[in-house]
Amino acid sequence: MRCPDCNRQLDLKLCSKGVFRNLYFWGCTNFPNCHFILNTHVPENEYTDQIKMNLDIFHTLLREPTDEVVNGFKANMGLYLEHFITCRWGAHFNDLFDNIIQPYFDDVNLLKFILKSDIIRSESNIIVSDYGEKIFYELFRYLVKVEDKSIKEYLASTFPEFNKRFCT
Numbered sequence: 001m002r003c004p005d006c007n008r009q010l011d012l013k014l015c016s017k018g019v020f021r022n023l024y025f026w027g028c029t030n031f032p033n034c035h036f037i038l039n040t041h042v043p044e045n046e047y048t049d050q051i052k053m054n055l056d057i058f059h060t061l062l063r064e065p066t067d068e069v070v071n072g073f074k075a076n077m078g079l080y081l082e083h084f085i086t087c088r089w090g091a092h093f094n095d096l097f098d099n100i101i102q103p104y105f106d107d108v109n110l111l112k113f114i115l116k117s118d119i120i121r122s123e124s125n126i127i128v129s130d131y132g133e134k135i136f137y138e139l140f141r142y143l144v145k146v147e148d149k150s151i152k153e154y155l156a157s158t159f160p161e162f163n164k165r166f167c168t
């Protein structure tokens, strides 16, 4: 994931002080020149560094989805979404969607961040919301299947024309 302010890479970090202490956040690698952060609200756990994008590891972890494993998925959810959206290999992106995104994605702020980012390419028949979130119908069709209610509601209210198409 890239910084929307300066386009450098974002890094997953653990906050060490203040109200967000022991919670993971995405911070800009250009810090202290750039102060962009994206909070995950996910508490510290020991699995996060292993999870990332390694498919073998995520299948192993899925056999026993403890709280730590689920938190690891949630902390790294931006990477899963990014790969899901850009991957051209159907078996791979469906695997990511079915096993991680559909059951565990629950962060509306992260969804807004992703939909405003360059991950959504302008060549793919996008529509743009009043607040600059971009989406295309195929992506909408997947994301409304996410189990979390706040994600469904956000999508329905932000992209009413797609929502109507999907539900009729």
Ligand SMILES: [Zn+2]
Residues within 6 Å of the ligand: 003, 004, 005, 006, 007, 008, 028, 029, 030, 034, 035, 036
């Ligand atoms: Zn930055």
